[in-house]
Amino acid sequence: MNPEHPVLSPPDLNPGLVELIDLVADRQRADFGHMASDLKSDGSLITACDRWSDATLVEGLARLFPGEGVLSEEGDKTVPKTSAYWVVDPLDGTTNFAAGIPYWAISIARFEAGRPVLAVLDVPPLRQRIVAIRGQGAWRNGRLLLAPSGQSHPAGCASLCSRSIGVLQKLPNQRFPGKIRLLGVASLNLVSVAMGQTISALEATPKIWDLAAAWLVLSELDCPIRWLVRSPESIDAGSDLSAADFPVLAADRPETLARFMPWADALVA
Structure with a gap:
């Protein structure tokens, strides 16, 4: 600081x-x-x-x-x-x-x-x-808050946004590896992973203001994040972010991230 x-x-x-x-x-x-x-x-x-x-x-x-x-x-x-x-x-x-x-x-x-x-x-x-x-x-x-990787999550809930739920149709022969929740708040969908409420969150069109705070919470609690198109790190000063989306998959641990990656890949395919 x-x-x-x-x-x-x-x-x-x-x-x-x-x-x-x-x-x-x-x-x-x-x-x-x-x-x-x-x-x-x-x-x-x-x-x-x-x-x-x-x-x-x-x-x-x-x-x-x-x-x-x-x-x-x-x-x-x-x-x-x-x-x-x-x-x-x-x-x-x-x-x-x-x-x-x-x-x-x-x-x-x-x-x-x-x-x-x-x-x-x-x-x-x-x-x-x-x-x-x-x-x-x-x-x-x-x-x-403690890192979710050290906790068990028997419910296995996973968060999708309204624009990412279409990935279920792209992989009709694969069973989605979580109980789907759509809560309608991008920042809280992402941070729910860090708090151990869900095991993963897939956001299709978050803007920088949707993810800025949740990004740090996830990072501080050792939750892996995969930026699917572009990373919001070190964006040039003066850049107009009004139309910039940052599709992202967050998970409670690396093995969960790997399990959900087929749906993340399908989202941006």
Whole structure:
């Protein structure tokens, strides 16, 4: 961490950052069930709460960490040219939020040298906050998370997104090696692997703001990740990521990754 910026020591975050996330999470819980939605140009949904959350987080981060750029889903989608910058998804799971399904997340990650070094995934309806710091570990509500490779997973659940489920038709003669779950929140689908809730997650079209925080949580808990088309590592400053997808397969351990690779390969074939 750059010493001129506030120290972010696990599991205690900068108080201003905690206050900012609390403010947005409280507003989202208050707005839940009362928001009409509109269609964006890409066909995805957006609500007034998305816009307010994005503006509040972007303005708050700029105030707390002056000189560090911000890339956000509803704002500037170009990679900042500052040495450190933030990637924000203010409300991942807008379709759930708008439909009255209580499962969505606030995703925030701080990048240095093209990789996340701090991640916060807040799940307002569950009042859960997952924090990861590069090289130091990951926590949920202040309790240290353990690598899923050291745990048993008898349920064998695997997460697919709505755009990746088509791989089942591409391999009709092979039995999918997991009990399928579609939860509708890319960041939480990926991080569910790190928390031991699922054994793998296959995402067809995640954007950088969908995966930024989950990427660090997965890395800190030794979960193997396979970028299927391109890697988000060290993207050039000034790159426009508004239309950039990063298809990815994440797993709880290397042997699980190998078992799911045929479906990952089919996704991008």
